[in-house]
Amino acid sequence: RAQLQKGAGVIDYQPVLEQEANQRFTRSRDLYRALHCREISIELQPQVNLQSGRIIGAEALARWTRSDGTRISPAEFIPMAEANGLIVLIGNQVQHMACQALQRLRQSGFTNIPIAVNVSPLQLARRNFLHELIEITQHYQVSPDMLEIEITETAAMADYEGNGQVLRSLRDAGFRIAIDDFGTGYSSLAHLRAMPATTLKIDRQFISEIGATAREHTIADMIIGLGKRLKMEVLAEGVESEMQTTWLREHACAQAQGFFFARPESIDGFLQRLARSA
Ligand code: C2E
Ligand code: MG
Numbered sequence: 001r002a003q004l005q006k007g008a009g010v011i012d013y014q015p016v017l018e019q020e021a022n023q024r025f026t027r028s029r030d031l032y033r034a035l036h037c038r039e040i041s042i043e044l045q046p047q048v049n050l051q052s053g054r055i056i057g058a059e060a061l062a063r064w065t066r067s068d069g070t071r072i073s074p075a076e077f078i079p080m081a082e083a084n085g086l087i088v089l090i091g092n093q094v095q096h097m098a099c100q101a102l103q104r105l106r107q108s109g110f111t112n113i114p115i116a117v118n119v120s121p122l123q124l125a126r127r128n129f130l131h132e133l134i135e136i137t138q139h140y141q142v143s144p145d146m147l148e149i150e151i152t153e154t155a156a157m158a159d160y161e162g163n164g165q166v167l168r169s170l171r172d173a174g175f176r177i178a179i180d181d182f183g184t185g186y187s188s189l190a191h192l193r194a195m196p197a198t199t200l201k202i203d204r205q206f207i208s209e210i211g212a213t214a215r216e217h218t219i220a221d222m223i224i225g226l227g228k229r230l231k232m233e234v235l236a237e238g239v240e241s242e243m244q245t246t247w248l249r250e251h252a253c254a255q256a257q258g259f260f261f262a263r264p265e266s267i268d269g270f271l272q273r274l275a276r277s278a
């Protein structure tokens with residue numbers, strides 16, 4: 001058995017660790033290859049106005065489909081990409097694909113449907129993130145106010161000063177800003193008030209408890225009120241039922257997204273849906 005001598009102590013060599021490292025390396029290499037083989041695509045999930053029922057936007061969600069058709073869940077490959085840095089390349093491709101989708105929407109006469117992209121804190125931390133984003137939108141002749149940048153509350157608040165500054169410059173350039181998974185990240189109110197966000201997205205967990213607990217959905221209710229006070233739009237994520245929809249409408253939540261309205265779908269599927277509803 002091999003042993004590593006370290007100071008006075010002796011550490012046993014652990015084949016399990018090497019196996020794990022090796023596996024992680026192989027999967028990272030797979031993802032890197034997937035990016036270059038165009039195995040990464042996006043689906044669009046509609047966002048609706050709860051009063052009118054009309055589609056008012058969409059969120060672009062990254063998808064990994066292997067050449068044999070098998071799909072790997074974002075819950076699996078996004079954390080991996082965050083850990084090995086590939087999220088920067090994935091995010092960049094997603095921005096390109098979202099702008100291509102916006103171009104297609106415009107060609108079909110839908111000029112007023114913004115698309116949201118999820119952005120990792122690793123991307124935001126890059127010095128020329130804003131510059132690169134502007135270049136992409138210009139390349140596809142997309143107006144910045146048609147693109148919404150989603151950052152999770154946890155990520156936004158982790159480096160409150162740094163992210164606040166980048167988000168402000170994005171906002172000044174005309175991009176919309178949404179705080180994703182809101183309610184899970186322990187924002188201080190003072191910090192939230194200083195965030196240049198246009199939208200708060202109520203995390204799915206607070207929507208799923210609507211009707212389920214006796215505590216009466218106070219968190220969703222509080223976030224709706226908070227959005228009003230801060231003059232931010234509020235969107236409920238993960239809406240799955242008629243009952244949740246009714247509750248949200250009665251509590252003056254303006255926007256929603258979830259399987260009850262539509263699952264994430266191909267760009268063609270989304271265009272057809274828009275055409276049907278127009
Ligand atoms: P998210 O940004 O909060 O996206 C919403 C997730 O909830 C999506 O999962 C969506 O398919 C799912 N969802 C939507 N409506 C419902 C519903 O009614 N019920 C349930 N149970 N789920 C619903 P998805 O596509 O698996 O993505 C998971 C997460 O991966 C995203 O959460 C986001 O954090 C991350 N992600 C996806 N694409 C990207 C990307 O391009 N860049 C980055 N940085 N992260 C991404
Ligand atoms: Mg929106």
Ligand code: MG
Pocket residue numbers: 059118150180
């Ligand atoms: Mg999101």
Ligand code: MG
Pocket residue numbers: 180181201203204237
């Ligand atoms: Mg979310």
